[in-house]
Amino acid sequence: MSVSIDRAIAVKAFDETKAGVKGLVDSGITSVPFIFHHPTANLSIPVAAHLSIPTVDLSLPRPITIDRIRSASRDWGFFQLINHSIPISTMQSTISAVRAFHELPTAVRSKHYTRSPVGGVAYLSNGDLFKSSAASWRDTLQISFGPVPPELDEIPEVCRSELVKWDESAKEVAREVMGLMCEGLGLGPRRLEELSCLEGRGMSCHYYPPCPEPHLTVGAGNHTDPVILTVLLQDEIGGLRAKRKVEDGHEVWVDVKPIPGALVVNVGDLLQIITNDEFKSVHHQVVANSSDEARVSVACFFNPGRREESTTYGPLPELLSSENPPRYRNFNVNDFLGRFLSKELNTKTLIEFFKL
Numbered sequence: 001m002s003v004s005i006d007r008a009i010a011v012k013a014f015d016e017t018k019a020g021v022k023g024l025v026d027s028g029i030t031s032v033p034f035i036f037h038h039p040t041a042n043l044s045i046p047v048a049a050h051l052s053i054p055t056v057d058l059s060l061p062r063p064i065t066i067d068r069i070r071s072a073s074r075d076w077g078f079f080q081l082i083n084h085s086i087p088i089s090t091m092q093s094t095i096s097a098v099r100a101f102h103e104l105p106t107a108v109r110s111k112h113y114t115r116s117p118v119g120g121v122a123y124l125s126n127g128d129l130f131k132s133s134a135a136s137w138r139d140t141l142q143i144s145f146g147p148v149p150p151e152l153d154e155i156p157e158v159c160r161s162e163l164v165k166w167d168e169s170a171k172e173v174a175r176e177v178m179g180l181m182c183e184g185l186g187l188g189p190r191r192l193e194e195l196s197c198l199e200g201r202g203m204s205c206h207y208y209p210p211c212p213e214p215h216l217t218v219g220a221g222n223h224t225d226p227v228i229l230t231v232l233l234q235d236e237i238g239g240l241r242a243k244r245k246v247e248d249g250h251e252v253w254v255d256v257k258p259i260p261g262a263l264v265v266n267v268g269d270l271l272q273i274i275t276n277d278e279f280k281s282v283h284h285q286v287v288a289n290s291s292d293e294a295r296v297s298v299a300c301f302f303n304p305g306r307r308e309e310s311t312t313y314g315p316l317p318e319l320l321s322s323e324n325p326p327r328y329r330n331f332n333v334n335d336f337l338g339r340f341l342s343k344e345l346n347t348k349t350l351i352e353f354f355k356l
């Protein structure tokens with residue numbers, strides 16, 4: 001039998017368990033099944049242990065915060081937000097609720113397992129399972145909060161009220177960050193909000209089980225986020241890394257180290273496009289979890305809510321000049337997101353496709 005047929009059968013069998021990677025771990029496996037083997041998991045670029053992602057302290061005077069966010073978004077595409085308005089207790093109960101869902105008895109959890117969201121909700125392992133050449137060591141509960149609100153009954157009860165509340169909290173943080181970004185760009189402070197960038201909201205509640213052979217696979221492959229902005233809540237385990245070009249032009253990974261109480265913010269492809277490359281959408285990945293406890297993270301993605309054919313997005317006219325001509329063509333958001341869904345997560349960024 002050819003390798004690809006072999007693989008297709010194994011992938012389908014894994015998906016049909018409806019138990020995710022958590023199910024494999026529960027079954028007591030001591031090695032990583034071949035469908036998860038990443039040929040390049042181990043041979044990637046070095047980690048620069050002495051570097052860390054910039055921290056933005058929202059309690060500092062506004063002009064300083066604006067400056068910090070602008071330089072972090074230009075140079076790093078990633079930053080950690082501290083002294084934001086969300087209580088630590090809210091963050092902790094969100095993480096606990098997500099953990100509780102992924103640790104429900106298999107028979108209960110698997111009722112939600114699907115690749116066709118029901119009422120905006122889907123539990124699954126590897127959104128790109130049938131497209132990628134290697135699967136990642138994680139499971140995800142995905143909820144679409146907007147522009148169409150989810151059917152609340154479809155959100156698993158064990159985490160329903162926490163996730164509905166988290167959507168609101170993350171939205172407030174995103175509102176604040178977008179306002180600061182707009183000011184840093186010299187735009188009207190509500191420009192991104194007026195473009196409906198708080199209205200398209202997706203939440204990915206990830207669960208990264210302990211991995212018996214973490215050198216053979218990854219938690220999430222190398223990718224950029226196809227969004228305006230991501231607000232990420234992570235527990236204390238760590239494993240997320242962002243790519244960074246250092247002085248000599250080489251690339252290194254920088255650990256996005258868990259900081260108690262901090263939220264991670266990263267610039268997505270759409271923000272890079274509408275800022276005409278002023279802000280950078282940076283590649284990132286998650287290493288396979290080598291601790292003996294599962295890692296939980298909650299990524300909230302913000303996108304324009306207006307999806308009709310006639311609404312197009314591209315570099316914002318206010319930012320363009322004869323010295324700074326547009327680098328991207330205008331497009332419709334459905335066209336953009338459709339292109340993302342049809343591809344493997346860790347392939348070339350979508351940005352290239354819309355370049356002029």
Ligand code: OGA
Nearest residue numbers: 204206225240286297299
């Ligand atoms: C993502 C992502 C990182 C993490 O969901 O796009 O990059 O730490 N998540 O889970």
Ligand code: NI
Nearest residue numbers: 223224225284
């Ligand atoms: Ni991401």
